[in-house]
Structures are given as structure tokens and as C-alpha cells.
Amino acid sequence: MNVLVIGSGGREHALAWKLKQSPLADRVFVAPGNAGTAQDAENVPISEKDFAGLIRFAKANRVGLTVVGPEAPLAEGIVDAFRAEKLRIFGPTKAAAELEASKVFCKQLLRSADVPTADFQIFSDPASARRYLMEKEDMPLVVKADGLAAGKGVIVCDNREQALQAIRLIAEEKAFGSAGDRLVIEERLHGEEASVLAITDGKTIVTLQPAQDHKPAYDGDTGPNTGGMGAYSPAPVVSDEALHWIEANILVPTVHAMRKAGRPFTGVLYAGLMMTPLGPRVLEFNVRFGDPECQPLMMRLKSDLLEILNLAVDGQLDQLESLEWDPRPAVCVVMASEGYPGSYQKGFPIRGLDEAARLPDVKVFHAGTALKDGEIVTAGGRVLGVTALGENIARAKYQAYAAVKCIRWQGAWCRKDIADKAIRRLTQQNV
Incomplete structure (x- = not known):
């Protein structure tokens, strides 16, 4: 079976890499992919927004299953478009994808289904949201843009002043565009x-x-x-x-x-x-x-x-029989471009990928990378997802950061504490 993965990030690289291992898989295509998917699968220069082009490609290349990585094409109805052409595709319809595409829809569904979530209020204009905050006691809150905002439309606030700033940013300055046409303000949960x-x-x-x-x-x-x-x-x-x-x-x-x-x-x-x-x-x-x-x-x-x-x-x-898992933990450390999540430059050559790949139980998944003149260069904010297995979570962390140390480009950085919470928790449990 030929398989098409839609998207260009680290998730899509991981999916293509895993799907390629299946004895059921013949060719695995990724549209549009990145420099890493070009090594583990076959890249197709079609945008995830070009539904007609993707459908034409799937038909011409006898694709038996399409797997959608990112949320945006799902929210735009790519599953409905493929199904209308009698093509097999994994993912929710546009109507079902609203569970992510609209925070308002999600919260209302949770309330109606009696699923435990934070108390919330919905607002369609900044003035009523501000009024609500001024009448409410000063407390930690979370302000959310209703629509998709690439994981950045949620602002955690310690007090009323920060919540007012969040309303201004989302609903008035339109930092996330039309995603901020409606707001959800909810209690801040701790844990x-x-x-x-x-x-x-x-x-x-x-x-x-x-x-x-x-x-x-x-x-x-x-x-x-x-x-x-x-x-x-x-x-x-x-x-x-x-x-x-x-x-x-x-x-x-x-x-x-x-x-x-x-x-x-x-x-x-x-x-x-x-x-x-x-x-x-x-x-x-x-x-x-x-x-x-x-x-x-x-x-x-x-x-x-x-x-x-x-x-x-x-x-x-x-x-399906029960899933089989490697008992060893895995840790993924994201290496990012200088300036991310704000503005950043692209096009820096990445060194040391082969050295990292030679380490045992390590896989470097590409996210924001591209090929330029035969060289792998940075092409996004989150550039690589350096992932490793280990006998325990501490060893997996050690191995992931050992691979990180092999890789360099101008302005590369990462968090140094990925998985520390798990290590602390397990240490406390064993005391």
C-alpha cells in the first residue's frame, strides 16, 4: 500500500518514519515534507493547503491511505474533500475537527457531556470581557483565543492586569488574527x-x-x-x-x-x-x-x-490486538532557532546530524529544515526533535542531550530540563 502523510513538521517525520517500517507499506510520500522526511520517505512538493493537488496526487499514485498531520487542513475539511473522492484518509471531518478549531465549541461540548474541565465564560467582544474581569475578584485566570493559533493562543495570567493585557492582545490587537474574534476566560487550574x-x-x-x-x-x-x-x-x-x-x-x-x-x-x-x-x-x-x-x-x-x-x-x-510498547521511556528535546517563538532567521547550515544519528537509540526528527544546494539548513522556529530511548527516564534524557550536543548551527538553543519533572517524581516515589 502507498501512504501519503500531509504536513512538514517533526510529527510528520515521526509518522512517516514509523509508517515506513510497516510490512504493509510500499511507498511513503510526505507533502510537502522537510529535509528529514526526504531521507526516510519521498517528499512531494504540494502544500498542505492545496487539497485539489493532494487529491490528484493520491489518485495518480494509487495512495491507499492518507494520514493528516497538522490541525489546519483538518479544520478546513481535507477529510471531507478526500472522502468525497472515495479516497481513504485518517482524521476527523471538518465538523468533528471543531473540537480543536474552536475553544468555544470544545468548552460547550465538555459542559454538556459533564466532562471535568475548568469553569469558563465566553465573550464575543473585548468590552464585555473587560467588564467581567472588573466585576470579578482578582485571581489567576487563563485567556484563550477561540480559533487556531499554532499553539500560542492561550495566555496564562497571574492576575487581573495580565488578563486585561491578554484581552487587548487577542481581541483588539488581533495578535492571532480572526482566531481572537471570540474569547474564552476560564479559571486557572493548578497541577x-x-x-x-x-x-x-x-x-x-x-x-x-x-x-x-x-x-x-x-x-x-x-x-x-x-x-x-x-x-x-x-x-x-x-x-x-x-x-x-x-x-x-x-x-x-x-x-x-x-x-x-x-x-x-x-x-x-x-x-x-x-x-x-x-x-x-x-x-x-x-x-x-x-x-x-x-x-x-x-x-x-x-x-x-x-x-x-x-x-x-x-x-x-x-x-485490534492490544498495543505493544517498548518498556523503555523516550525523551524528545526540541532544538529551536534563535528568537523563537518570536521572529527568527532561516537558512543556517546544520552541522553534526550524522554524528548524532550514530549514537545508539537516538533518532533526530526534522521539523523546520530544508535542503539548499545539497545542504540541510534551518527553515523554521522549531528545527529538530532530538529523541532517544533509555533504560529509565534519566538515561533517555542523558542520551537525548548527548545527541543535542553533537548538533550545531548559528543561534541554536533548547530547554535543558526536558523530563526533569518525571525524574523528580520517580525519585520521590522511590525514597
């Missing part, structure tokens, strides 16, 4: 964040091992939010007991509520959770594999990903 992803065909749910992303730019979870500066799996903050509870009280009711709402959900349901003292609470839902969570998950998954996705598309996930 440790975790990501629980599941693959579903709308009836059966197959939950993956828990992971933890690191959204803030700098060490100690400080600085502005980014698309994610690193991740690891499994996440010890989610016990086996907690994972079963999340399945029963969050994932199952959400899939049921989506079906009841006439928006049956197929694809990846990704619950971004806060593990509070009162139990798990949903911060948000995404409707695709997380980036960078996908990288450590694909490193650890021993089952055939293509078989899993085929069964999901055909509505036959109930036939």
Missing part, C-alpha cells in the same frame, strides 16, 4: 500537565501511553508559550489507575457526545489535561497527534502503525 492521546474509529477507543509536553519556552516552565519545546513518554504523573479513569470519564463521554451531536469523531483524540489535586481536568482537546509528543510515542510504539490506522479508517478498531 502538572499531561497529554493522553487515543485513536478512535468513533466506536472503539485505543488509548496510547501518556506523555508530557513542555509548552513554555524556557527552563522551569517560564517564558512565552510555544508549539512545544520537548516531550517524554510515559509520564509518571498519569498512573495506570488514572489512565483508566481518563478513558472512562473523559475520552468515552467525549466520543459519545460528538456522535450524539451529529459529528462522529474518527482519528486522534488528544486530551490536554491538568492533573489537579481533585483529579484530571481537560484543558483542551486536539484532533491530531501532538507535536512533539508524537516523536517519543512513535519511538516507543512497537505495534504496526499502518495496521492500526487502516483499522480505524475502516471502523474495525475492535479487531
